[in-house]
Amino acid sequence: MTYKSDNISPNNFEECIKCTICTAYCPVSAVNPSYPGPKQAGPDGERYRLKKPSFYDEALKYCLNCKRCEVACPSGVRVGDIIQSARIRYAKSKPSLRDRLLADTDFVGTLSSAFAPIVNPTLRTRPVKMLMHSVLGVDSHRQFPAYSRSRFTSWYRRHKQEQEKYPRQVAYFHGCYVEYNNPALGIDFVKIMNALGFGVRLLDKERCCGVAKIANGLIDKARHDAEINIESIRRAGCPVLTTSSTCTLTMREEYPHLLGIDNSDVRESIQLAVRFIFSLVDRGEATLVFRDDIHETIAYHTPCHMSRLGWAIYPVSLLKMAPGLTLRVLPQNCCGIAGTYGFKKENYNVSQQIGQQLFDSIAEFNPDSVATDCETCKWQIEMSTPYKVENPISILARMIDFEKTRLANS
Amino acid sequence: MKYDTIIIGGGISGLVAGITLCSAGQKVGIVSSGQSALHFNSGSMELLGHDSRGNDIDDPCEAIKNLPPSHPYSKIGAATMEAMLADVKDFFARAGIRLCGDEHHNHYRITPMGAFRPAWLSLDGYAMFDRPAHLADGTILIVNIKGFIDFYPEFIRHALESTNYCEIREISHPKIERLRKSASEMRPTNISAVITGDVVKDIAADINMLIEQTGADAVIMPAVVGSLNGHPDAELRQRVNKPLHYAPTMPISVGGMHMQITLRQYFRSIGGDYFLGDTVSSAVIDDNGHVCSIFTDNLGDTPLEADDFILASGSFISHGLLATYEKICEPIFGLDIEAPENRADWCSADIYAAHQYMSAGVATDNMFHPSIQGRPVRNLFAAGSVASGCDPLQEQSGAGVAILTAMFIAREILKSYRHDI
Numbered sequence: 001m002t003y004k005s006d007n008i009s010p011n012n013f014e015e016c017i018k019c020t021i022c023t024a025y026c027p028v029s030a031v032n033p034s035y036p037g038p039k040q041a042g043p044d045g046e047r048y049r050l051k052k053p054s055f056y057d058e059a060l061k062y063c064l065n066c067k068r069c070e071v072a073c074p075s076g077v078r079v080g081d082i083i084q085s086a087r088i089r090y091a092k093s094k095p096s097l098r099d100r101l102l103a104d105t106d107f108v109g110t111l112s113s114a115f116a117p118i119v120n121p122t123l124r125t126r127p128v129k130m131l132m133h134s135v136l137g138v139d140s141h142r143q144f145p146a147y148s149r150s151r152f153t154s155w156y157r158r159h160k161q162e163q164e165k166y167p168r169q170v171a172y173f174h175g176c177y178v179e180y181n182n183p184a185l186g187i188d189f190v191k192i193m194n195a196l197g198f199g200v201r202l203l204d205k206e207r208c209c210g211v212a213k214i215a216n217g218l219i220d221k222a223r224h225d226a227e228i229n230i231e232s233i234r235r236a237g238c239p240v241l242t243t244s245s246t247c248t249l250t251m252r253e254e255y256p257h258l259l260g261i262d263n264s265d266v267r268e269s270i271q272l273a274v275r276f277i278f279s280l281v282d283r284g285e286a287t288l289v290f291r292d293d294i295h296e297t298i299a300y301h302t303p304c305h306m307s308r309l310g311w312a313i314y315p316v317s318l319l320k321m322a323p324g325l326t327l328r329v330l331p332q333n334c335c336g337i338a339g340t341y342g343f344k345k346e347n348y349n350v351s352q353q354i355g356q357q358l359f360d361s362i363a364e365f366n367p368d369s370v371a372t373d374c375e376t377c378k379w380q381i382e383m384s385t386p387y388k389v390e391n392p393i394s395i396l397a398r399m400i401d402f403e404k405t406r407l408a409n410s
Numbered sequence: 411m412k413y414d415t416i417i418i419g420g421g422i423s424g425l426v427a428g429i430t431l432c433s434a435g436q437k438v439g440i441v442s443s444g445q446s447a448l449h450f451n452s453g454s455m456e457l458l459g460h461d462s463r464g465n466d467i468d469d470p471c472e473a474i475k476n477l478p479p480s481h482p483y484s485k486i487g488a489a490t491m492e493a494m495l496a497d498v499k500d501f502f503a504r505a506g507i508r509l510c511g512d513e514h515h516n517h518y519r520i521t522p523m524g525a526f527r528p529a530w531l532s533l534d535g536y537a538m539f540d541r542p543a544h545l546a547d548g549t550i551l552i553v554n555i556k557g558f559i560d561f562y563p564e565f566i567r568h569a570l571e572s573t574n575y576c577e578i579r580e581i582s583h584p585k586i587e588r589l590r591k592s593a594s595e596m597r598p599t600n601i602s603a604v605i606t607g608d609v610v611k612d613i614a615a616d617i618n619m620l621i622e623q624t625g626a627d628a629v630i631m632p633a634v635v636g637s638l639n640g641h642p643d644a645e646l647r648q649r650v651n652k653p654l655h656y657a658p659t660m661p662i663s664v665g666g667m668h669m670q671i672t673l674r675q676y677f678r679s680i681g682g683d684y685f686l687g688d689t690v691s692s693a694v695i696d697d698n699g700h701v702c703s704i705f706t707d708n709l710g711d712t713p714l715e716a717d718d719f720i721l722a723s724g725s726f727i728s729h730g731l732l733a734t735y736e737k738i739c740e741p742i743f744g745l746d747i748e749a750p751e752n753r754a755d756w757c758s759a760d761i762y763a764a765h766q767y768m769s770a771g772v773a774t775d776n777m778f779h780p781s782i783q784g785r786p787v788r789n790l791f792a793a794g795s796v797a798s799g800c801d802p803l804q805e806q807s808g809a810g811v812a813i814l815t816a817m818f819i820a821r822e823i824l825k826s827y828r829h830d831i
């Protein structure tokens with residue numbers, strides 16, 4: 001519509017009607033009065049910043065980038081993008097050593113998984129934690145995710161040849177978490193795809209999606225990695241599947257909106273595996289056969305970035321297909337960790353306060369385990385509650401009868 | 411993805427329809443771009459407050475009979491209206507929302523600016539007046555929260571002056587004081603988030619002390635108390651020694667927001683799928699003029715299919731209707747619109763007068779089917795404020811039209827659904 005293209009800038013900030021609905025749903029506003037809230041930090045502040053950059057308020061760093069404001073906004077304003085773009089453009093404070101370390105998941109991961117038996121216990125000891133707390137500003141209450149001894153790609157290389165035999169192929173963007181912390185999830189994914197008749201390839205070159213670098217102000221590095229990823233995705237020429245909602249949102253939405261990278265030709269091919277699998281089943285192009293000897297109750301937590309993608313329906317619908325599962329979708333609340341945010345000592349309390357409603361709702365339902373598509377949600381929930389948390393893909397891998405599924409799809 | 415019914419828009423209209431259909435066993439999906447107009451609700455719902463000359467109405471059920479045939483209530487018909495109205499309070503109670511009021515006798519609510527408006531149902535605990543300016547006999551204590559800028563006690567005092575002596579006082583609490591760090595963001599919902607647990611007890615004690623000091627017979631305070639867990643609003647009223655009434659604040663409305671979340675959670679708990687933050691971008695209509703499926707921004711190439719579709723996408727504020735430089739339109743289906751031909755007639759020069767754009771909307775037949783270029787779409791219905799036929803602001807009928815058209819349409823859909831089985 002012409003009048004729109006004439007008047008409206010990329011993140012729709014002129015569309016704001018000042019209703020404050022976004023502020024009412026911001027998890028940070030609810031617990032941290034130093035944060036001006038999405039309306040003020042986003043469209044309101046943008047008016048001033050456009051006039052004079054010195055109006056930039058350093059308190060914008062408290063934004064989790066959870067995008068709940070965007071989901072709530074009735075006027076289609078990309079409030080979270082406005083705030084993150086402002087941080088990129090105007091923030092004067094340079095990323096600290098701590099922020100750089102937390103952001104460089106590839107670097108830390110490479111080091112840590114090589115020394116996993118040493119790193120895991122070390123990161124858990126009290127003196128090391130206290131040192132990290134005081135010197136680096138990484139909160140001492142925080143439990144670090146365990147690093148795995150072997151990497152996902154090492155396992156994959158050993159199984160690469162079998163993958164090439166399948167006539168239909170998908171590519172897998174595994175992300176840092178599967179690579180260094182949870183290769184088992186990647187293996188579950190490959191097994192399911194194989195049972196459905198698909199071989200799994202990896203991208204020529206995969207870099208971290210960059211979410212942590214963006215959040216910590218390392219924009220040039222993030223852009224460099226993003227360009228490599230998009231180029232590899234282009235070359236893949238097939239659907240590129242993921243198992244993390246955050247990697248997915250970052251590559252689909254943050255690349256164009258925050259990093260200025262045009263991904264329009266490949267954006268639709270980047271999707272969560274749960275969506276791809278659901279669509280196959282829904283169109284009658286694949287069949288899942290479930291085991292009948294497992295009975296479990298599972299609570300599904302919708303990660304913030306999954307809400308923003310609007311895709312929770314896919315894992316929920318898939319899990320509901322399993323006859324042995326009793327599934328409840330928890331009320332949508334943020335877990336509070338937001339990637340590296342909750343690791344910083346200045347944010348730890350806010351982070352736990354934000355998560356409290358979610359932890360309470362899990363306890364009230366008291367499931368056998370919790371399902372969620374976000375790795376940092378998993379750390380946060382496992383650290384703050386006694387419940388085990390799994391990716392829906394791993395739960396699916398436990399629930400399906402691989403042999404029968406393979407037969408049904410061959 | 412296949413549903414019995416898909417509803418576009420998850421405000422009060424979409425949710426009332428969704429809950430009715432889901433309760434009857436249908437598989438229902440609601441897609442909603444953002445949050446709804448309920449967030450601006452006063453805490454009171456209107457059925458019909460003013461007649462065509464602007465006079466207050468006492469018995470809306472009677473007054474409905476005098477409306478023109480193009481009005482949504484006339485399309486439903488007086489007898490069906492009465493039957494459905496009798497069920498509304500129970501309907502909301504089942505979802506966990508307590509409403510007070512009577513469809514045969516309007517009460518009055520007070521606005522944040524101190525005006526009185528006829529209302530049908532008010533949330534439990536909100537100030538209800540049996541006639542303008544009369545809440546209770548004696549002295550009234552108006553208590554505001556220190557630093558809170560979305561409530562104006564002077565307006566309330568002014569409004570009540572003719573019948574009551576009013577005292578204005580302020581209260582605070584260390585937990586509320588913290589919020590003043592971002593003074594511009596000290597909003598009703600932020601305050602309500604801290605008035606829980608022990609804070610309720612502390613505030614009750616403060617208010618009781620002020621009652622002693624002023625000899626007040628009743629208390630009015632801004633509607634900034636309420637939570638989705640427990641009922642701090644009810645607890646506070648119980649702890650305060652005199653009747654305590656909540657008066658609406660400037661938006662955002664704590665009561666309206668909780669109503670929205672409560673209805674949505676109830677809808678999900680009975681099996682409904684609610685897609686929040688997703689926008690319906692297009693629809694597929696077959697040669698027979700039936701809607702087959704819709705597509706959304708987030709779900710991309712996954713179609714949402716259903717037997718019936720309800721358009722409950724709201725008015726201009728919710729983007730259910732769009733006004734461009736030239737025309738008013740409905741953006742998803744391009745439905746026929748009822749609006750003044752000439753753009754100059756959309757608005758009146760006097761801002762307080764009726765504006766014709768307010769009653770513009772999707773044109774529908776007597777069963778609320780819209781049409782495309784004159785051809786009715788038989789499995790599509792338009793509910794709530796997206797449809798034309800009334801000026802909710804002038805006649806004070808917003809929530810009433812949204813609730814009753816939704817109930818009517820859902821019952822229509824269920825007639826053929828039960829047939830199928």
Ligand SMILES: Cc1cc2nc3c(=O)[nH]c(=O)nc-3n(C[C@H](O)[C@H](O)[C@H](O)COP(=O)(O)OP(=O)(O)OC[C@H]3O[C@@H](n4cnc5c(N)ncnc54)[C@H](O)[C@@H]3O)c2cc1C
Pocket residue numbers: 074418419420421422423424441442443444445446447448450451452453454455456457688689690691722723724725727728729730742793794795796802807808809810812
């Ligand atoms: C400021 C204000 C105050 C009011 N106060 C009162 C009051 O105190 N009492 C009273 O009785 N009435 C009041 N009304 C009127 C009444 O609240 C509304 O008429 C009623 O809430 C409308 O409900 P609805 O469900 O039709 O639409 P809405 O509540 O507007 O909901 C429509 C929904 O559809 C969504 N939507 C729109 N387009 C799309 C799309 N393409 N895809 C997906 N979703 C879409 C929107 O995001 C929105 O959530 C008020 C209205 C306003 C605007």
Ligand code: SF4
Pocket residue numbers: 015016017018019020021022023038039042043072073074075076077079
């Ligand atoms: S950004 Fe959206 S939700 Fe926030 S005040 Fe503006 S219109 Fe309202």
Ligand code: SF4
Pocket residue numbers: 025026027028029037038062063064065066067068069070079080083
């Ligand atoms: S992205 Fe999240 S934390 Fe940031 S302003 Fe929006 S709702 Fe608040």
Ligand code: SF4
Pocket residue numbers: 064066246302303304305306333334335336337338339374376377
């Ligand atoms: S960790 Fe998950 S729930 Fe928490 S902020 Fe990130 S995406 Fe949201």
